[in-house]
Amino acid sequence: MKPIVVTGGTGSLGRRVVRELLDAGREVVVLSRRARPVADGSRFVSVDLRTGDGLDQALTGVDTVVHCASTLTGGDEQAARTLIDAAKRAGVTHLVYISIVGIDRIPLPYYRTKLAVERQLEASGLGYTILRATQFHELVQHIFSLLGRSPIVPVPTMRFQPVDTRDVAGRLAELALGEPAGRVPDFGGPEVRDAKSLARAYLTATGRRRLLVPVRVPGRIMAGFRRGENLVGDRFDGEWTFEQFLAEHATRRPSRFTDAGGSGG
Numbered sequence: 001m002k003p004i005v006v007t008g009g010t011g012s013l014g015r016r017v018v019r020e021l022l023d024a025g026r027e028v029v030v031l032s033r034r035a036r037p038v039a040d041g042s043r044f045v046s047v048d049l050r051t052g053d054g055l056d057q058a059l060t061g062v063d064t065v066v067h068c069a070s071t072l073t074g075g076d077e078q079a080a081r082t083l084i085d086a087a088k089r090a091g092v093t094h095l096v097y098i099s100i101v102g103i104d105r106i107p108l109p110y111y112r113t114k115l116a117v118e119r120q121l122e123a124s125g126l127g128y129t130i131l132r133a134t135q136f137h138e139l140v141q142h143i144f145s146l147l148g149r150s151p152i153v154p155v156p157t158m159r160f161q162p163v164d165t166r167d168v169a170g171r172l173a174e175l176a177l178g179e180p181a182g183r184v185p186d187f188g189g190p191e192v193r194d195a196k197s198l199a200r201a202y203l204t205a206t207g208r209r210r211l212l213v214p215v216r217v218p219g220r221i222m223a224g225f226r227r228g229e230n231l232v233g234d235r236f237d238g239e240w241t242f243e244q245f246l247a248e249h250a251t252r253r254p255s256r257f258t259d260a261g262g263s264g265g
């Protein structure tokens with residue numbers, strides 16, 4: 001069997017995809033700019049997808065690539081162009097891409113980039129599979145860790161359907177081991193929750209006491225989130241809840257701030 005390359009294989013999602021594929025008995029190559037082994041048995045190669053130096057070599061003898069590499073600082077479209085061109089030269093038959101639910105309905109600049117990459121794949125002539133997922137638990141935790149630095153926490157009036165990277169990785173690996181399937185049904189977490197209830201869960205898990213203040217953030221981007229365009233809504237695929245994630249990942253800290261006793265709620 002040929003090895004599978006996981007771009008972004010050192011990231012939150014990518015490292016779990018690597019493990020899933022190794023568990024399925026496949027040889028896996030982790031690719032990122034500063035690659036390193038993320039699991040016993042994985043090989044690794046350092047490539048910056050924006051330049052593609054070393055990419056042809058990394059894709060030699062590979063027929064499937066799971067593309068998880070991404071950065072908020074720009075360059076994803078160039079990276080996808082480079083990857084697609086190299087994949088064609090190497091005879092890759094299946095490129096699996098992880099995208100985000102609602103990218104065509106929420107005008108966030110990063111989402112426009114994700115949509116442009118989806119379009120590149122669709123036009124590439126390569127066999128491809130695109131899975132859109134909802135927000136990862138890591139991202140939701142990160143948002144509240146930033147907001148939670150202040151004694152008064154502004155909480156946007158919106159909902160999330162947070163999903164665990166373990167669940168998404170399992171689905172991505174399953175797709176990577178199958179045939180190219182085009183755009184497949186969106187993948188969401190087990191619950192739709194308003195941001196305030198997730199903020200409370202985060203504060204409880206980290207032992208913080210804060211005043212939660214709902215805020216209606218103006219603008220078209222937040223209007224899209226308020227409409228629920230980031231939710232799958234009618235499908236609840238993931239199994240791990242935000243509380244289960246926090247139980248493993250959150251660090252409890254004593255707080256010097258006064259409890260607001262759930263006001264804001």
Ligand SMILES: NC(=O)c1ccc[n+]([C@@H]2O[C@H](COP(=O)([O-])OP(=O)(O)OC[C@H]3O[C@@H](n4cnc5c(N)ncnc54)[C@H](OP(=O)(O)O)[C@@H]3O)[C@@H](O)[C@H]2O)c1
Pocket residue numbers: 007008009010011012013014031032033034035047048049050067068069070071075079098099100101114132133134135136137139
């Ligand atoms: N976070 C969410 O809530 C969410 C939800 C749905 C879908 N997604 C999508 O899931 C994917 C993975 O997200 P994540 O949160 O796991 O990301 P992450 O933890 O930030 O990991 C990003 C990975 O990409 C690599 N990378 C970045 N730029 C690169 C480049 N130019 N060349 C090669 N490797 C590069 C990074 O490693 P180096 O720094 O070593 O290069 C890292 O391994 C992204 O496509 C994201 O859009 C995320």
